[in-house]
Amino acid sequence: MKIAIVDESAARASIIEEGLAQLDDREVFILTDRHGLLARIQEIAPDVVLIDLGNPSRDVLEEYFAVSRALARPIAMFVDESDDDAIAASIDAGVSAYVVDGLSAGRIRPLLDLAVRRFNAFARLQTDLAEAQGKLAERESIDKAKRILMDSKRLSEPQAYAELRKKAMSSNRRIADIAEALITAHDLLEGN
Numbered sequence: 001m002k003i004a005i006v007d008e009s010a011a012r013a014s015i016i017e018e019g020l021a022q023l024d025d026r027e028v029f030i031l032t033d034r035h036g037l038l039a040r041i042q043e044i045a046p047d048v049v050l051i052d053l054g055n056p057s058r059d060v061l062e063e064y065f066a067v068s069r070a071l072a073r074p075i076a077m078f079v080d081e082s083d084d085d086a087i088a089a090s091i092d093a094g095v096s097a098y099v100v101d102g103l104s105a106g107r108i109r110p111l112l113d114l115a116v117r118r119f120n121a122f123a124r125l126q127t128d129l130a131e132a133q134g135k136l137a138e139r140e141s142i143d144k145a146k147r148i149l150m151d152s153k154r155l156s157e158p159q160a161y162a163e164l165r166k167k168a169m170s171s172n173r174r175i176a177d178i179a180e181a182l183i184t185a186h187d188l189l190e191g192n
Helices: 010-019 037-044 058-070 084-092 105-153 157-170 175-190
Strands: 002-006 027-031 048-054 075-079 097-100
Touching: 002 010, 002 037, 010 027, 010 048, 010 105, 027 037, 037 058, 048 058, 048 105, 058 075, 058 084, 075 105, 084 097, 097 105, 105 157, 105 175, 157 175
Parallel strands: 002 027, 002 048, 048 075, 075 097
Antiparallel strands: none
């Protein structure tokens, strides 16, 4: 497992690294310079990113949230003080775990596990949502194609669906693809 630790303080970064000592087969990268951070993280391609900010200013937080948004990785962020706006912004930025005043070696491993599990759960939800949206869009196309057939050929809804299905089977394509082709052809003929 590749783990990137982002911390401007080498002393605080060593606390995180100590908490990771129990992990087998790990490769730890410590990044202490904010300049070019995103490019360096992308170059490392870590499995997990642990960011320790101590007591950051609003600008520093925003900078790190921009990094979080760009990465599709589990991210745990450690800060010293709670801030409702920062917590909300971290969630929006994709931070998997936002830990307030909890930087100790003994807590790192459980927080790492939490960040990974939360990231994976969120990724599954996003995949499910995208799949549902795709199916809904296909359903809407099929319904529109049925309406076109019903109006142009004076068919009932079951007959229109049967026509789409028959064409899909004879051309070895999906019904949704046939529906899209019919809609496109209809739009061209109607001048839409």
